[in-house]
Amino acid sequence: xxxxxxxxxxxxxxxxxxxxxxxxxxxxxxxxxxxxxxxxxxxxxxxxxxxxxxxxxxxxxxxxxxxxxxxxxxxxxxxxxxxxxxxxxxxxxxxxxxxxxxxxxxxxxxxxxxxxxxxxxxxxxxxxxxxxxxxxxxxxxxxxxxxxxxxxxxxxxxxxxxxxxxxxxxxxxxxxxxxxxxxxxxxxxxxxxxxxxxxxxxxxxxxxxxxxxxxxxxxxxx
Amino acid sequence: xxxxxxxxxxxxxxxxxxxxxxxxxxxxxxxxxxxxxxxxxxxxxxxxxxxxxxxxxxxxxxxxxxxxxxxxxxxxxxxxxxxxxxxxxxxxxxxxxxxxxxxxxxxxxxxxxxxxxxxxxxxxxxxxxxxxxxxxxxxxxxxxxxxxxxxxxxxxxxxxxxxxxxxxxxxxxxxxxxxxxxxxxxxxxxxxxxxxxxxxxxxxxxxxxxxxxxxxxxxxxxxxxxxxxxxxxxxxxxxxxxxxxxxxxxxxxxx
Ligand code: HEM
Ligand code: SF4
Ligand code: FES
Numbered sequence: 001x002x003x004x005x006x007x008x009x010x011x012x013x014x015x016x017x018x019x020x021x022x023x024x025x026x027x028x029x030x031x032x033x034x035x036x037x038x039x040x041x042x043x044x045x046x047x048x049x050x051x052x053x054x055x056x057x058x059x060x061x062x063x064x065x066x067x068x069x070x071x072x073x074x075x076x077x078x079x080x081x082x083x084x085x086x087x088x089x090x091x092x093x094x095x096x097x098x099x100x101x102x103x104x105x106x107x108x109x110x111x112x113x114x115x116x117x118x119x120x121x122x123x124x125x126x127x128x129x130x131x132x133x134x135x136x137x138x139x140x141x142x143x144x145x146x147x148x149x150x151x152x153x154x155x156x157x158x159x160x161x162x163x164x165x166x167x168x169x170x171x172x173x174x175x176x177x178x179x180x181x182x183x184x185x186x187x188x189x190x191x192x193x194x195x196x197x198x199x200x201x202x203x204x205x206x207x208x209x210x211x212x213x214x215x216x217x218x219x220x221x222x
Numbered sequence: 223x224x225x226x227x228x229x230x231x232x233x234x235x236x237x238x239x240x241x242x243x244x245x246x247x248x249x250x251x252x253x254x255x256x257x258x259x260x261x262x263x264x265x266x267x268x269x270x271x272x273x274x275x276x277x278x279x280x281x282x283x284x285x286x287x288x289x290x291x292x293x294x295x296x297x298x299x300x301x302x303x304x305x306x307x308x309x310x311x312x313x314x315x316x317x318x319x320x321x322x323x324x325x326x327x328x329x330x331x332x333x334x335x336x337x338x339x340x341x342x343x344x345x346x347x348x349x350x351x352x353x354x355x356x357x358x359x360x361x362x363x364x365x366x367x368x369x370x371x372x373x374x375x376x377x378x379x380x381x382x383x384x385x386x387x388x389x390x391x392x393x394x395x396x397x398x399x400x401x402x403x404x405x406x407x408x409x410x411x412x413x414x415x416x417x418x419x420x421x422x423x424x425x426x427x428x429x430x431x432x433x434x435x436x437x438x439x440x441x442x443x444x445x446x447x448x449x450x451x452x453x454x455x456x457x458x459x460x461x462x463x464x465x466x467x468x469x470x471x472x473x474x475x476x477x
Contacts, residue, residue, distance in 0.1 A: 006466045009425050010395065010435035011459060085393035085434035088327050094241065095320045097294035098392065101444035107392050109437060178438040184460025187453050 013081055018182035020074035021175055025201070027067055032208045038221055039211075044145030055131070055141050075117055082110030105170040106178070112171040119164025126151055152216040161213045165206040172202035223249045223310055226318040227262065229274055235330050241320075251311035255298060256281060256288060258310055275334040283307040283447065286382030289389070290335055291322040296386035296445040304384065304447040324389035328396075328431040339385050341431040342399060346383075348427035349420035350403045352413045365411050378405035380448040387442035387450075393434030398442035400424050401458035402450045408461055418465040421458060422472040 006012045034054065037047040054060050098107060105112065127144060134142045152158055176198030180186040186194045215221050224247045232239030246262050253261070256278050263273035279287035288305040292298035298308040313319065321335065329337040367375075379402075387398035404421050407413035413420070436455055443452040465472040 002471045003466070005422060005426065005472070006463075009422075009462075010397070010429050010433070011425050011462045012466075013435055014459075015463070081435060085395070085437070088394035088432060088434040089325050090327055091325050093291055093294065093322055093325050095291075095294040095322070098441065100295060100299075101390060101441040102392070102439035106437065106439040174438070181438050181456050182436075182459055184456045184458075184463060187456035187460075 013077060014182045016073060016077045017081065018179035020070045020077070021179045023067075023070045024074060025172070025176065025179075027070075028205050032205055035212055036208060038145065038148070039215075044143075047145055048143065051144050052141060055135065071120075075113065078110060078113050103174070106174040109171065109174060109178075112167050115167035116164060116171060119160070119167065122160065123164070126157075148212065149216055149221075152213040155217065158213040158217045162210055165210050168209075169202055169206040172205070173199065176201055223251055223313070223315045225249060225258070225310075225313065225316070227258075228318060228320045229335070230322045231272075231274070231334055232323075232331050234333060239331065249310050251309070253310050254281070254306055255290070255292065255308040255310065256306050275332075275336045277336050278306055281306040284382060286384035289324050289337065289384060289386070291324060291389060293320055296324070296390040297384070297447050301444075302447055302449045304382075307447075324385055326385075326388050326394035326433070328394070328433055329385060329388065337385075339383070341433070342383050342385065342396070344431065345396070345400060345424055345427045346403065349416060349423040350407065351416070352407055353415050354412075367410060371409050375406050375409040378402045378409075378450065378454050381406075381446075381450050382448055384447060386445045386447060388433055390441045390445035391434065391436075392439060392441065393437055395436045395442075396428050396431075396433040397436040397455055397458065398446060398450055398452060400428055401452075401454035404461055405454040405457045409457075417461070418468060418470070419473050421461040422465050422474055425458075425462060426474075 004012075007016055034047070034050050037050050038044060040046040127147065130147070131142045131144065134140065152161075177186050177194050180190075180194045180198075224245065227244045227246055228241045229244060230239060231242045244262055244266075246258060246265075249258050249261060256276070259274060259276055266273045277287045277289055279285045281288075283304040283306060286304075288297075290297065290305045292305065292308070297303055297305045298312075300308055300312055323329075323331050323335045324337045324339075328341040329339055332338050381399060381402035383399060385396070385399070388394055388396040391398075404424060408417050408420060438452075438455070440452050443450065
């Protein structure tokens with residue numbers, strides 16, 4: 001018992017969740033900063049340049065691999081934890097007033113995560129997979145800016161994206177501070193700091209992401 | 223006051239159990255929840271029926287023996303209150319009250335509302351102690367302790383081991399209980415000797431007993447009759463990280 005418990009005990013499994021979760025939090029900052037470039041009024045030139053840099057760069061490919069490992073570790077550990085924890089109470093309470101002792105979203109991380117996962121599958125099918133296919137077969141990226149414009153002309157897809165981001169908002173509202181608590185930092189004088197940054201992050205990141213499909217749908221971006 | 227009680231009845235751990243409904247009448251508003259059960263049980267005995275088994279001892283909120291999940295809340299609806307200190311004036315006259323035992327795999331029902339909480343004793347055995355040299359008792363004040371540290375340790379030491387945290391937790395995690403013991407013992411110089419092994423061994427025993435992990439929902443803190451702060455869980459997590467990452471390892475004692 002030298003290293004193993006760091007990943008496999010009740011506390012260790014949460015270290016895995018917290019570590020991969022915070023890694024995803026960092027990734028989302030990068031992702032949404034790049035996407036924000038579509039608002040530069042140059043017909044998507046800046047955006048495409050940055051996207052090209054991300055697509056044709058071996059450092060980025062290694063980071064991308066790490067990202068996939070991180071996402072899947074987070075998802076698999078998240079589902080495993082949810083199922084394991086549920087099995088710890090074979091007989092349920094007949095009456096349970098959980099709303100009086102905790103928030104619904106803190107108790108629904110597995111469900112919210114699953115909704116995010118469904119969103120991710122559609123999102124990958126929309127952008128990542130066709131782009132990769134194009135790069136492998138044609139050696140060139142797709143014009144992602146044009147692809148965004150054509151995809152987000154469909155109202156139902158815009159609504160689907162907004163629903164995915166809404167799930168992300170609730171997941172982060174609990175997840176951000178929860179991860180810091182898992183590492184023992186959301187404590188004492190750090191609490192207001194972490195709660196403040198966590199709430200701001202959980203609102204800002206989904207809102208910035210939501211701005212893209214919405215502004216393209218309403219034709220605010222040229 | 224009059225109430226309708228829906229009480230969980232279960233002969234032994236093998237019995238699937240069921241709810242029974244009992245009207246209780248003539249309850250005084252200053253009776254405690256357990257005294258209401260005394261009234262009910264006296265009647266059941268006179269009627270030649272089986273009284274409802276429930277745990278209790280001090281009846282003054284300090285021993286941690288009483289339990290009961292009352293109307294969907296551990297120790298009932300009041301904040302910072304054990305069931306023995308819960309008074310009937312906090313309920314509406316004529317109310318139906320549902321009473322269940324703690325529900326968690328590591329707390330098997332022994333009978334009716336009594337559950338076996340010896341899992342907590344085994345967690346304490348795994349590391350909830352300090353080593354003391356034999357010989358003359360040392361004066362407590364010979365070791366200086368910062369005041370805030372002493373106070374935090376003392377607040378954590380208020381845990382009475384009732385199990386409400388695990389009973390209320392959506393994951394049946396006992397981490398608030400474990401964290402209060404770790405925070406209590408590991409913050410004081412007297413507990414430093416076992417600091418690295420304690421946290422790892424207690425969590426390992428918690429896992430073996432079949433408690434879940436913490437999702438930081440804070441239900442434990444809201445239900446704890448001693449208002450143990452869930453900051454202690456952050457302290458435990460940090461202790462765990464420290465112990466596990468120390469180059470010497472957590473130095474776990476072999477059983
Ligand atoms: C980009 C998307 C995501 C981000 C940024 C993210 C972030 C986080 C963070 C920071 C935590 C807190 C970790 C902790 O409590 O220590 C967390 C917890 C969790 N995440 Fe995610 N997550 C994402 C996607 C997902 C997905 C797709 C799932 C799918 C199942 C998921 C399932 C969970 C679960 C179940 C927990 C709670 C674990 C627990 O407290 O017991 N997450 N997430
Ligand atoms: S932490 Fe609170 S709820 Fe849990 S066992 Fe101790 S006193 Fe009871
Ligand atoms: S009987 Fe001792 S705390 Fe309730």
